Amino acid sequence: MPKVCLLKEGLKLAELTYSFPFRVSRRFHALAGDSELWKRQYYSRWVRPRARRLARVRRATPQLSRLEYSPKVSTWLDHSHLAREGSNTNWKKQYRLRHNWSKGVCRVTAVELPQSPQPPVLVQFCAGLVFVADSAHGLRVWHADNTNSCLASVPFMNVNAQGPIVPTSLKATYCSQQNVTRIAIGFESGCFSVYNMDIRALRLDLGLTYTSSTDQAITEMALSFPYILMVSQCNVLSLFDIQAANEKSDHNPVKLTEEAYLLATLKAESILAPMSLSVRVAASEIIASIVYSFYHIGCGWSIGVQELHFNKSGQQISSRLATTVDCQYGVIPLRPSSRVPDEQQSLLNSDLYGWSTEPSILHREPPTSISYSHPYLLTSHADNTLTVYLVVSTTRSLHVKGGQRLWGHTTSVAAVQVSDHGKAVSVSSCGDEIRIWELEPLISYFGTQSMLDEKSIQVSPENKQCRGYENFGVLSGVSRCEDNGDRSPSLERSYELDRIRGCVGFDDERVLLLRERNIGNQLLELYDFT
Helix, strand or coil: CCHHHHHHHHHHHHHHHHHCCCCCCHHHHHHHCCHHHHHHHHHHHHHHHHHHHHHHHCCCCCCHHHHCCCCCHHHCCCCHHHCCCCCCCCHHHHHHHHHHHHHCEEEEEEEEECCCCCCCCEEEEECCEEEEEECCCEEEEEECCEEEEEEEEECCCCCCCCCCCCEEEEEEEEECCCCEEEEEEEECCCCEEEEEEECCCCEEEEEEEECCCCCCCEEEEEEECCEEEEEECCCEEEEEEEEECCCCCCCCCCCCCEEEEEEEEEECCCCEEEEEEEEEEECCEEEEEEEEEEEECCCEEEEEEEEEEEECCCCEEEEEEEECHHHHHCCCCCCCCCCCCHHHHHHHHHHHCCCCCCCCCCECCCCCEEEEECCEEEEECCCCCEEEEEEEECCCCEEEEEEEEECCCCCCEEEEEECCCCEEEEEECCCCCEEEEECHHHHCCCCCCCCCCCCEEECEECCHHHHHCCCCEECCCCCCCCCCCCCCHHHHHHHHCCEEEEEEEECCCEEEEEEECCCCCEEEEEEECC
């Protein structure tokens, strides 16, 4: 049989073997498990369509050579993490992972968070690790695959604190070059600390503690190391630069490895919750973004985006502001026809090319949550919908384009989170409906009169009946429970009264949710797509 035909038959067999897991003959068993076949199938199913779609966004015709299969994964867009030296990728596993995401197929497990005598309990999910912060236990770390064993823990230390040290904000980011996860924690006293989690050594160390002159709690933070952006309860925005500590400095009894330098401080008149912070580095500039909601008389609740540009020394270069008001009216300028007289054309301009009398997107209530990961801006609402925008930031201007309602939820949407690659996860207020969104295809239709019908995938755990179990596994305690028994009516009613505190995070393999039960305790739900 020719090689080309054998390859095509092998790809079909690999697809059928996964889609319909019946027994295959020994003759084809090795062929169906061939990693190279799964690698080609992965490229054909996921990589090539995305390359074509992005070319359409750029209004360019893709070169055939760029669409042809290449065994070098480093040439694939956004797949550098699979091209590390010395790594042996299981392509059948990678294909299954992407397939499960596209179908919403996963398994769910849940663990109970021990109640803290001094709330709140803050949770973050980053690089496969679960970070939990509370006043009683400090900062603790678990691996998402094994919540029975605490990997590391560090108590909170602040010599200036008179009472309990209460954390109010928690953020984590993974630094791939150092293979270290950075964790920033803001406190009720206005101070903040930075911790470093060594992934290889599984060691958690305190990097620095910054003592603030104010006593206003830190309510929101954003990380892009070495920069930290935060806002306090009194609406003070602060930008810090984290640098290696001076070894000659011995004024602190605890040897710290880093120091925080305040680059800029700004005072906002009013910031209404919910809000979202973002900080990123572009060339020689630091771009701090604040996304907030405000009420507009014409189109109801709208979103404002303010960008603050700083140089590396902290000097503010410029400030830009954009809103979603124009998008909410949804008027797309059309090309004037040369056949229309000037008098009639002026009337058309006032009627068709100006603002319409009624907005196409009207929100009568403030958004329930806001998520911004440049360039994607996503909001959730109590009317069972989401709204997606695209933030366009250039060297000269800032504006928001698009604006499309996303339908699919059957109840109020409590939380949403979006990544910079356009994947988003939304969850209903009771947590009984979780949806996955791929926003990147929508971008090619923004600014045109024909919008792409939004499509979402509802997460359907294979073991969803376990979500009604009574005896949960406790974090770093008893083993996780995956009870398959029937739920009693009382447990069913108890479960329905739970509420979601937010989507803690997601990565390529998992989604982590924080659920607050009606009896007062909290649950971490982990949805595994592997």
